[in-house]
Amino acid sequence: xxxxxxxxxxxxxxTFEGPSARQALEVAKLIDVSRCIGCKACQSACMEWNxxxxxxxxxxxxxxxxxxxxDQTWTLMRFYEENLPTGLQWLILKDGCLHCAEPGCLKSCxxxxxxxxxxxxxxxxxxxxxxxxxxxxxxxPFNIPxxxxxxxxxxxxxxxxxxxxxxxxxxxxxxCPTGAIHFGSKADMLFQAQGRLxxxxxxxxxxxAVYDPKGVGGTHVVYVLPHGxxxxxxxxxxxxxxxxxxxxxxxxxxxxxxVVTMVGVAVAGILHYMRHGPLEVPEEKE
Amino acid sequence: xATANEPLIERHTVKERVVHWAIAIVFLFLFLSGLALxxxxxxxxxxLFGGGEFxxxxxxxxxxxLAILFxxxxxxxxxxxxxxxxxxxxxxxxxxxxxxxxxxTDTGKYNAGQKLMYWSMVPIIAVLAVTGIVMWQxxxxxxxxxxxxxxxxxxxxxxAFIMFVGIGIHVYAAYWTRGSIRAMVRGTVSSRWARFHHPxxxxxxxxxxx
Numbered sequence: 001x002x003x004x005x006x007x008x009x010x011x012x013x014x015t016f017e018g019p020s021a022r023q024a025l026e027v028a029k030l031i032d033v034s035r036c037i038g039c040k041a042c043q044s045a046c047m048e049w050n051x052x053x054x055x056x057x058x059x060x061x062x063x064x065x066x067x068x069x070x071d072q073t074w075t076l077m078r079f080y081e082e083n084l085p086t087g088l089q090w091l092i093l094k095d096g097c098l099h100c101a102e103p104g105c106l107k108s109c110x111x112x113x114x115x116x117x118x119x120x121x122x123x124x125x126x127x128x129x130x131x132x133x134x135x136x137x138x139x140x141p142f143n144i145p146x147x148x149x150x151x152x153x154x155x156x157x158x159x160x161x162x163x164x165x166x167x168x169x170x171x172x173x174x175x176c177p178t179g180a181i182h183f184g185s186k187a188d189m190l191f192q193a194q195g196r197l198x199x200x201x202x203x204x205x206x207x208x209a210v211y212d213p214k215g216v217g218g219t220h221v222v223y224v225l226p227h228g229x230x231x232x233x234x235x236x237x238x239x240x241x242x243x244x245x246x247x248x249x250x251x252x253x254x255x256x257x258x259v260v261t262m263v264g265v266a267v268a269g270i271l272h273y274m275r276h277g278p279l280e281v282p283e284e285k286e
Numbered sequence: 287x288a289t290a291n292e293p294l295i296e297r298h299t300v301k302e303r304v305v306h307w308a309i310a311i312v313f314l315f316l317f318l319s320g321l322a323l324x325x326x327x328x329x330x331x332x333x334l335f336g337g338g339e340f341x342x343x344x345x346x347x348x349x350x351x352l353a354i355l356f357x358x359x360x361x362x363x364x365x366x367x368x369x370x371x372x373x374x375x376x377x378x379x380x381x382x383x384x385x386x387x388x389x390x391t392d393t394g395k396y397n398a399g400q401k402l403m404y405w406s407m408v409p410i411i412a413v414l415a416v417t418g419i420v421m422w423q424x425x426x427x428x429x430x431x432x433x434x435x436x437x438x439x440x441x442x443x444x445x446a447f448i449m450f451v452g453i454g455i456h457v458y459a460a461y462w463t464r465g466s467i468r469a470m471v472r473g474t475v476s477s478r479w480a481r482f483h484h485p486x487x488x489x490x491x492x493x494x495x496x
Contacts, residue, residue, distance in 0.1 A: 013329055110322075110329065129338075131332075131339045132423055133323065134424070134427050137427075138436045147423055149424045243432075246436050246439070255325050255443075256325070259324075261447070261451070262450050262451065269455075269458040272384065272458075272462070273458075273461075273462065276384070278463075
């Protein structure tokens with residue numbers, strides 16, 4: 001990703017001012033769930049472009065296959081049978097990294113440069129710097145990163161940062177046969193999403209909504225959910241944010257305050273010794 | 287301090303001393319490697335331990351070693367660290383003790399400050415061991431729910447911070463109280479030292495009045 005080093009805006013565990021000589025357009029992927037037919041072409045395209053092949057698993061009776069995201073599966077079609085007020089619904093969600101504007105993974109990561117955020121909004125893992133601690137997994141409010149046991153490295157969707165950097169759309173977007181996935185500037189995608197909401201409202205989906213959660217500063221993968229009042233029915237958290245436990249644990253302020261206090265203990269020892277001297281057995285005790 | 291004709295009293299057995307210094311070395315590694323993971327300003331410390339990836343792999347293993355060394359060590363010390371009514375006075379005069387304005391005359395093998403250290407380290411190391419296992423990738427962390435792992439991360443950092451402060455005080459107090467480091471290195475103290483710092487213990491081991 002050397003070509004993209006000019007575009008890195010945030011870098012994990014670094015005191016870092018991102019290079020700002022060139023500007024980049026903030027991008028987003030719009031996933032219109034109402035147009036998705038669950039064909040899994042995006043899942044195949046992801047595997048093909050990124051050259052990933054999971055081990056052949058076991059069919060556990062669900063359409064969701066494999067059963068979960070893993071180091072070889074960076075996007076996964078999840079199928080939910082939900083009893084909604086409008087009747088039994090088959091909800092399908094293309095799960096994967098949402099590329100948060102305020103990524104919990106990057107905030108949690110202790111290894112300098114293992115997680116970066118580009119000016120266009122893509123959050124990327126640089127596996128060669130990954131130390132396998134799994135803090136990013138705890139930091140993520142969406143349960144996306146997956147640690148590969150064989151190499152103790154964490155993997156997730158890159159939003160095809162390699163393709164995007166040369167002006168191509170992500171592989172999943174290119175392959176989607178129904179036009180359910182779009183890619184462009186975030187502003188364009190949100191505009192397009194509003195159009196979709198109007199159309200869905202006409203078709204009776206009065207509660208259709210755009211999922212661009214503000215708790216993580218907005219995301220660079222945005223969903224149009226026909227049942228937008230029930231994001232949890234799609235497996236999406238209703239109000240996602242970086243857990244307050246993680247926010248405190250990885251808080252720059254709290255950690256720096258901790259280090260300053262530790263230095264303070266050492267200083268207090270030196271001052272105490274200078275003021276009071278050592279505790280010696282008094283001579284008169286002889 | 288100790289003169290040639292002065293009788294020496296054994297304070298720490300060879301086994302105790304060896305385990306103590308083993309724990310000290312293990313703690314130093316755990317503290318430094320943990321600090322590298324705790325704050326980016328200290329990530330360079332990972333270079334001392336074979337790089338971030340290797341250090342991250344080693345840290346939990348050495349953590350287990352600490353637990354294995356510490357548990358029997360602490361069990362051996364529990365008898366002399368029981369909190370007694372007399373210790374209340376030391377605690378009340380802690381600041382005066384630090385200014386050398388107060389000195390109790392009935393201290394047993396360990397004074398109340400040492401007992402407070404003991405009783406803070408025992409639960410802290412237990413918390414660090416348990417939370418460390420909850421965070422341990424890739425072996426144990428996947429077993430636990432996200433909230434458990436997050437809480438473990440926070441408690442591990444807070445516990446390590448308290449442990450550093452505690453051990454910092456412990457190291458300084460040993461340096462400040464002349465004769466203590468010698469006691470933990472060579473194993474012996476002068477009877478003068480024993481009579482002054484731990485008269486109750488002196489009576490117990492020698493049968494003489496301090």
